[in-house]
Amino acid sequence: MKRVGLYFGTFNPIHVGHLIIANHMADYTELDEVWLIVTPQNPFKEKSSLLPDYQRLDLVRRAIEDNLKVRVSDVEFKLPKPSYTINTLAYLKEAHPSTKFSLIMGEDNLRSLHKWKNSEQILHDHTVYVYPRVLTIQEKEDLKPYRTNQLLANHPNIKKVDAPVMKLSASFIRNSIKAGHDVRYLLTEPVYKYVTEMNFYKK
Template sequence: MPKVGLFFGSFNPVHVGHMIIANFMATQTGLEEVWMVVSPHNPLKPKKTLARDHDRLHLVRLAIGDNPKLKASDVEFGLPQPSYTVDTLSYLKEKYPSRQFVLIMGGDNLATLHKWKNYELLLRDHEIFVYQRPSHDLGELQQHPSIKIVEAPLMQISASYIRNCLKAGQSVQYLVPDAVYRYLEEVAIYR
């Protein structure tokens, strides 16, 4: 059964750090492909700070380009909001029964996984690939048999830093993929 990695995120906007992690997971962990799932509303983040859903999805598609191992997913756009990972996985398992879904998350998320809706089901039914984030303790769940810690290359870039640069009229070239940079220069999504 092919394994598909699910990399959930606001991607507000998508940046090179996201793309490095997605490509690493797709090419160096045994996954067939990675779906970058654009979340319309993470229950742990205020929605008012997000660009429109379809703008963020478009930026992810631009970032992916023609990479056959990566896919932009809008699966959560049609599901109830806020988006809960356990509900999205239930929907995907029903829609794609011949695929095995693996969660991809940063160590900061693993440390708070116990606060997620039905997190026990996530641990029971799915592998979770965790990339370590600097200065974040992984918490007690790192010993769980469903958790696989991977040494992915990381960059200290945040979407909020990029948004602040754009608001201030500063360049974000090289912080975001080239196609995303060109688009953001033309369209004032974050200004």
Template sequence: MKIGLYFGTFNPIHIGHLIIANQLAEQSDLDQIWLVVTPQSPFKKKQSLLDNYQRLEMVFRATEEYDKLQPSDIEFSLPQPNYTVNTLAHLQEKYPQHEFSLIMGEDNLKSFHKWKNYQVILDNHDIYVYPRISEGTIETQFDGHKRIHHITAPIIELSSTFIRQSIKDGINVKPMLPQTVWQYIDEMNFYK
């Protein structure tokens, strides 16, 4: 099975995340998309970052009705700070029957050459890149690379930061979130 890994803090997960994940699930050769919740670094305590399991719960609620989208807490048990190359190695070992690919925005591809062991990732895994409006250019070594696939998807200019700030300011953000996620945030009084 071909699995696409979509990493994020998902603080909170919003419709932009779902649109991208579902687009990849429906329009690429990936069989499933795992939304990998990035754990809070023990070295960086961010006040605005909810507990790992609260964010996982939101991803679970957001993906419940999508057969091809799965929440993943795989990084919760890995040593911190964690690097994508280590997560990929761990997953390959744990699930040898699957083939894992990375999903990233164009903005991340522009800085991909700075990632730890990026060449190892590129040698062993496909990368699916969705469009983002961002500054800078993509390294020429990644132009036309056989493992890098640019996908057609809507450009979503919606951020979790904007949503958190809006909630704090008492602004209605319901249309920006899956209904089940909005209900959970509201009942738990998150981000206020």
């Protein structure tokens, strides 16, 4: 049975931090592939801040075009909005019955997993690969109530992965582009070229 890790995100835009995590999970764990699931609408984010869905999908395709272990998926484009992980997992399991799907998320998302729709079922049915994240002061404050959650700390379906830690966010890149800063080393060359040509995030 093929083992696939699902890495969800708006990827607005996809940057080297996303790619380092995705490649690390594909290369250093028992996963056979990592699929980048481009989210058309995250229930916790305002849609107005996003590039159009297919432009973000195109950016991800350009970013991973030469990586055989990392794929991109538009599966959530076909599902009801807003997108909920539990619905996407059910759809993928039916469409790919011979594939075992796992989740990939940062430790901040793990500690707020209780906010997700049907989170207990997700954790019961799927392995969750968790990578470390550098948190802001506010994020640390927001997550304080969940730091001693032993259910999450000791759950058999949670696997902590010692992946590289990068303090890099898509919002930082968007703000930097808008302010006229050089972000060429924060994006892959094809993504940087396309973002520049299309004048994305300058307004």
